[in-house]
Structures are given as C-alpha cells and as structure tokens.
Amino acid sequence: MMFAARRPSRMRTALVALATAWLAGSSAHAQELSGTLRKIHDNGVVLLGVREASIPFSYFDGHGTVGYSQTIALAIVDQIKKTLGLSELKVREVAVTSSNRIPMLQNSQIDLECGSTTHTHERESEAAFSDSFFQYAVRMIVHRSSGISDFPDLAGKAVVTTAGTSDERLLRELNVDKHLNMRIASVRDHSDAFAALKEDRAVAFVMDEPIVYGFKATDPHPDDFVVTGTPLGYEVYACMFRKGDAPMRELVNGVIERMQTSGDAERLYNVWFTQPIPPHGINLNFPLSAAMRALFAHPNDRALD
Template sequence: MRIQNIALVVSALAAACILPSHAQTGSTLDKVKASGAITVAYRESSIPFSYLGADAKPTGFGWEICGKIVDEVKAVTGRADLKVGTQSVTSQNRIPLMVNGTIDIECGSTTNNTDRAKQVAFAINYFYTGTRLLVKANSPVKTIDDLKGKKVVSTTGTTNYQVLRKVNADRNLGFDLLAAKDHAESALLVQNGRADAFGMDDILLYGLRASAQKPEDWAVVGEAIQVEPYAIMLRRDDPEFKKLVDGVITRLVKSGEFETLYKKWFQSPIPPRGINLNAPMSQDLRDNLTALSDKPAG
C-alpha cells in the first residue's frame, strides 16, 4: 500500500505537551485581524477529507470547505492580505494544538462527541460514518466476531480505538488491540502482517484502499459500529467564529454547492490516482443537510 508515513515534526510534538494554562483565549477573528494570519490544520492521510496530494500539499473535501471559510474570514476581517499557515496534525495532538492556540481551525475527519466538546467546539456536522475493518482481500476476517484471538490495530487518539476496546470487552473476543500513531501506520501494520485488521471510520478505510498500489488486494468488511458525525473543529467559547463557520457551511448546503463538493470527492475520480470511492451520501447526512445540526455523538 503506497501510503505516506511522515514522522511528526518536533514542533508539533512540543506544542501538544503545552499545559492547559497556555490555552488560547479571546476571539479567533480578533486574533486573526490583529496578527494578519490564520493557521489551518490538516491531516496527512485522511482521504478524502484532508490529505497530502501528489504535490505534497493538503487537499480534500474538508480542506476545500475550509478554504471557503478562510475566504469569508478575509472578507469579515478586511484582511485581503491574510497569511494562511498550515499545520499537519494527528489524531493524538489535534485537540491539544487547538486548545493551546497553535491552530485556529481543523479540517479533517474529527468526530464530534460530547467528551471532546468539553475541550473544543464543532461546526455543523458534515459527514457521518461508522467503525469497520480494513483487511487483506484474502483474509478470513469478514465480521467483527471473526477477530477473536486476532491482532487489531487502530489509530491512537481516535474514538474508533475506544469503540474497539469496548466491543472487545462486551463480546469477549479477546483480540489484541494495537495502537498506531496515524492511519498510514495502522494500514502498514496490516500490510506487513503485524495486525490482522485495521479498525477505523469506514470512509477513511475506503480512502486508504483507493490510494493503495493495488486496491483489489484490500477489503473493507464488518458491520458498522457506532455511527458518528464528523465536523470541523474550532476553539471553545468563541461563538462569533463558530457563527461564521456555520454560516459558510449553511450557504454551501442551501446553494447546492455542498452536494457538488460531495460528488467531487466521494463519487468521482480523486487524486492522487484518480480512483472513485463510489460512496453515496448516507441518509444521516442527507437528513442533516436539512437539520443543519451540530449535535454530537454520545
């Protein structure tokens, strides 16, 4: 599987360890207007939401939406000269980097849930997914119950890791749950035979499969466990910025542009290899295009 496995930069690691007393305070828009800069966070392998393209630059569904949000920030703050910085984040460090002010907005595949809402805020939900399994196409693992006595990997800092730990205990499956630093490393453990399955949000698994050198060598299997919403992540206690972000998403939905973007990234050939994920919009997402809710998972 030809998936980039880029080491975390030292600065990001250091920022993740900063104590809560250094947390960013005040309005994001005031900060941006005063500094003339905004930092947008991206993921390196969360296809098709936010990932590195063939040119090693961020791209994807969430990334494109965040670009439209940045355009609105420029207009509202009057900073046509706004400097847009980018910051790679992982499942493990994305929340600390938001809390301490290193990043201003995160455009990836972050689940909106009540536990995370104690530390950060979320915009209107823009995707719904459930935990499933990435395995080799010839694997005997077809369902969650087939994991008994196997080795399963998931990515550190994700809700999926917690979901798998719970289902392991609830069903008494006794599988060995491994933790990897990012999605690319998780997939690599399966490729190298060090794990039998990679448990993650199904749409991300389809993205990883599509980006593989031989997609036919991989399969996404098992029933979906615990359907959850994705949303763009923001700092807490900043209603002005959340209103702006929600307003951009609302306009995209009502104008039909959101559905156009969905078809572009989920139902059309996408970079880097022009493979179509063929992932139709779920009923949960269609319902939220009407409700425009930011309701978290439990």
C-alpha cells in the first residue's frame, strides 16, 4: 500500500524559513565584524585587564575587582554583549601592571583595560585610547613629619614611583632639568611604592594625585601622611584597546560619552570619591573638580602632555 508523503504544515514551513533567515543574518553579522569585536564574538569571552591596587579606580577588595574605572569597564562589556547580540558573554579578568599592560594588549592577552592608564602622545604609537574619564595632577605623598612640602625638597633624597608610568618619566625629567640628584627607585606596582614610603626606604612616593589620596585614606594611620607638591603636570586616564580598531573605539566612546553627558559619570564619581568605599568604608573626600566637570560636559580623547 502506497502512502503519500506528508506535506509540512504552514507553521513548520514558516519556522524553518525564520530559522534559516536568522542563521543567515547571524552569519552575515559575524562576517561584518572585525578586530576586537570579531575576536570577542568568536570566542564568547572578553579579556579585561584589571589592576590589583589602583584605589579607587580598579582594585581587589577581598572579594573581586571593584572601582570607579572598573564600573566603566563593565558598562562597556555590557554594551559589547548587546551589540554582538550574545545571550552570554564571559568576562575573564587578567591582572596587569603599569609595566606589562601595553605589551599584554598588543599580544591579545587582554582586549580592554580601564584602570589608571594615562593617555599620552607617546603611547598613541602603541595603543588606542578612549575618551578620557579622569583628569588629575601628578604630586607626591610624604610622611607628615618629614618637613617636605615641594619637589626641590627632594634633592639628594631617595624617592619612589611606579615603573612604566608617565609619572616616572616626569620625575626623571625633573631630576635632570633641576639637577636634584634624587635617588629614584621604580617599583612593580603602586602598593610596592607606598610600602617603600611607609618603611622609610624612600621619603616620597610620586604618583597621580587620586592614587596617593587613595593610599592615604585607606592606611590605618592616614594622618601620618600628607599629599603635597606643586603639580609636575596634569594628565588624563582613559580606557585602552588595540590600535586601528574603529568599531571598538566607537563602541567604547559611545558608552563613556553617554555616561558623562547624562550625569551617570558624576554620580559614579561621587560613589567612589566622596562616599565610603570597600573594603574598609573609607571616604577619600576628593570632590569633583572644575576640570572634571568640564570634561563630563565636553567628552574628548585629548592627551594633555
């Protein structure tokens, strides 16, 4: 007995057509992607460079990575997930230091870094930078009892800074230009530098003003230290990603610009700089400056050096 082949229902036909169209569209979308976004789409993972002790920007609080710029980074990751249409996107945090963050970016060991990286003209030959999310002065932290108030007071003395930073370059230039004969030590990370100051292996720790305020505020004896010195210069922090990646630049800047012009960035700033922060509930008491307010009103990616 012969049976006629069952004809597919209209609903089944429609579902097959819809699935085929979706797959075709998804494939076409993937083919249109390039650079970092293509890499993230294909792997389902974003490699996020994080700092361990850049308080209050990106640091480990005993449970995970937190901070002002870490929050910005996670907002960017969320936008990447939405842009790529992914139901899930794994975030793999990779600890970086001032010395290795650029090589790790160039070697694709990280895809994005929003910590406390200064955007300088020199670094533009090695990496791409987003719109700035923080503007600051370069100063120093010293023991209150040291009698040191400005950089000429450091002549002939041991001074510490963090290796691979723009601050190290500024400090060494000052040493040569002003013939100060400082004994400059460059250490692995900010926490190592502050430890050198606390243990009297150096009389001053020269670094970005908000970083040294962070160490002062979180020390068990904050009144033992003072942040001082005529600024060596003014600089900006930005997120960092690989050069020549226009789609990534557009996405990252879009997130930062929306945060800044909507008021979200100022609210985020207040959380991390004017209120108690983890893990010890210390308040940095570092109000928003006029320069920062102007930056939020007019987002830009200009280096200040």
